[in-house]
Amino acid sequence: MWRRRLMRLLQPCGSSSPALLQPPGDPRPVLAAAARCHHTVPESLKCAWQLHRDHLELRYANTLMRLDFVWLRDHCRSASCYNTKTNQRSLDTASVDLAIKPKAVRVDETTLFLTWPDGHVTRYGLEWLVKNSYEGQKQQVMHPRILWNAEIYRQAQVPSVDCRSFLETDAGLKEFLQNFLLYGIAFVENVAPTKEDTEIVAERISLIRETIYGRMWYFTSDFSRGDTAYTKLALDRHTDTTYFQEPCGIQVFHCLKHEGTGGRTLLVDGFYAAEQVLQRSPDQFELLTKVPLKHEYVENVGDCHNHMIGIGPVLNVYPWNNELYLIRYNNYDRAVINTVPYDVVHRWYAAHRTLTTELRRPENELWVKLKPGKALFIDNWRVLHGREAFTGYRQLCGCYLTRDDVLNTARLLGLQA
Ligand SMILES: C[N+](C)(C)CCCC[C@H](N)C(=O)O
Ligand SMILES: O=C(O)CCC(=O)C(=O)O
DSSP states (O other), rough: HHHHHHHHOOOTTTTTTTTTTTTTTTOOOOOHHHHHSTTTTTGGGGGGEOOOEEEEEEETTTEEEEEEEHHHHOOOOOOOTTEEEEEEOOOOOGOTTTTTOOEEEEOOEEEEEOOOOTSSSSEEEEHHHHSSHHHHTTOOHHHHHHHHOHHHHHHHHHOEEEEEHHHHHHHHOOOOOHHHHSSEEEEESOSSSSHHHHHHHHHHHHHHOOOOTBEEEEEEEEOOOOOOOGGGSEEEESSEEEEESSSSSSEEEEEEEEEEEEEOEEEEEEEEEEEEHHHHHHHHHHHHHHSSSEEEEEEETTEEEEEEEEESSEEEEOOTTTHHHHHOOTTTTTTTSSSOOOOHHHHHHHHHHHHHHHOOOOOEEEEOOOTTTEEEETTTTTEEEEEOBOSSSEEEEEEEEEEHHHHHHHHHHHOOO
């Protein structure tokens, strides 16, 4: 239909005269040839437009875009509206008339030109529009991920990156980050087993997030802090710092010493488990995204006095597309539930049980023994960790990283993050 109308109203080939605004009620599409003669222009590079009451319809590179007038005015990249040195908008969007409509429209091979009622002209690269319009986005928000159980992860044979190549080459760093983004875990090998060297490794990808545990932390089973982590007991799978309003993005672990038995580390892909819940029981998945919970850290040991509270659902999804971006799961630190009435509470426990069942399936458990030299990075928004009980002296060091800064490094290396 569109094509037929389009062909009927084809503008003369090679025309460069501005196409003036059509009178209301005559929304004729206009086709601008992307080269001198439309006979030689591939269909995909032809550009056609049609002005509607409240938006401009534009077809280019096989994409049909509907562009709101205020959006178009707001995205003017002219020198008076946008500072290309700082990449910041200078236009005061609130000064744009919400009923604004362009006075004239013109398209050439590469560019859309709009003249606004006050005479201001905006040019938009057609490629830029495809890349930045809603229709051109294909609605992908998150970077690509591979959800895994133990078998999938083993089969993938994800390599650890050698510390030297990680520290000294962009290729090493990029390979590490690619794996980390895909699987939510990644290892660096041959790190010197000291806190200082672990810090250097961590700083290669991010700013370190200082918390109540300090910047770089050591921990042993000395109960120096009021938390089970500082004992020899087993720890069931969990994510850390659920009691922060923004849980830490990444956790780094480096085992500096262990003279004894046990103490293996357990890793479980929380997004894989959540996906199983979504498939098998979508109502329970939804409940886990809706019921707000508190997690709490109350500490009064030695000189350490802390009271932290974070509120949020177990499964955090973007409201615009239901995509999961953060799992907050820690049965140790979960606080009193007083946010919903008793009947919802009961349904929530059932949903939590379903998720727990998935998280505890032996086939979803990846067990690794951390050894001096092998630093583990865990996406604490996605992958749960735990540990086996142990005997003997065991010392771990590590830190938390800010998620934004890890993603920043990944983007600077050209990764989609
Ligand atoms: C890692 N480090 C030993 C420093 C802290 C451990 C924090 C443990 C806490 N229950 C939580 O899950 O957040
Ligand atoms: O000791 C370990 O291996 C892990 C400790 C832990 O789970 C934590 O600190 O959150």
